[in-house]
Amino acid sequence: MSDLSAKAKASPNIAFIKYWGDRDPDLRIPANSSISMNLADLFTITSVAFQADLKADHLILNTRTISGTGLARVRKFLDRVRSMAGIDWFARVNSENNFPIGAGIASSASAFASLALAASSAAGLELSEAQLSSLARTGSGSACRSLPGGFVEWQAGDDHYSSYAFSIAPPEHWDLVDCIAIVSQVSKSIGSTEGHALAKTSPLQNSRLEDTPRRLEICRQAILNRDFEALAYICELDSNMMHAVMMTSSPPLLYWQPGTVEIMQAVQTWRKEGLPVFYTIDAGPNVHVLCQASFTEKITQKLEQIPGISKVLTSHPGGPAQLLAS
């Protein structure tokens, strides 16, 4: 035997209730639980081959060979898989996204979810969905939410085994569409990993954390009851609370660009005019505008008319990460 290989596919997810701040940065145990929706139309396919003859791990991302911190993060993840499986072979990892590089869509969630599934399967491990989710979390926190399908909750937990995500409703439950308005393709100067470490320096973070069980419950019920108005209210509130923490941490993080604010205001106006729509924003300037599927064309057209928006990507709710024939 000279090759242990597997290939897997996973989608990124958009958080409705956000993860911001770590209790354990090394294991990525979050300060709060979170809720998200997988994005079917965007995905990453990752193949992993552990080989007896390799002298080091190799990483190719969107056809480019990666070294430095990107490779180090993947190597650390592979070390965990190797120690779980009791193997010591290095691996070749090849990862490709179907969404444009530098489109400002966080790809670490789909990258580490597909890597967790491919690497554990290549190494001969048979893990449950919860175990795969915990494993993916150690590569990128939000990646644990891309293992289960549809609408997903990540229970913060308090150790490696209790911090994992599970599905609260399948993708068919509610045909929502995420219209992602690309405001800027420039990569951000402070990434999420550094941002999580700063969260506790904001005087607002504790209040945000204390209020999280309430927001989680409103969000869960809104999803289960397909209550768009309640979901719109809680998602905008949660996104604004996370950005308030970001803006008041030391040093402060301001991810918004003028185009970001323009879309936030437009979405609020459209809602007052009767369109069921809301926004949510991650650690970057692009805006996720959510609507029910029947409004997708209308919302996309309206977004495209706003000057400075270079592109609008759309996605329906997505299923779980899956193994592909390698």
Ligand code: DP6
């Ligand atoms: C703002 O999962 O990208 O998108 O664990 O350092 O990889 P790392 O962080 P990451 O953080 C996501 C932050 C967020 C909110 C969210 O997706 O919940």
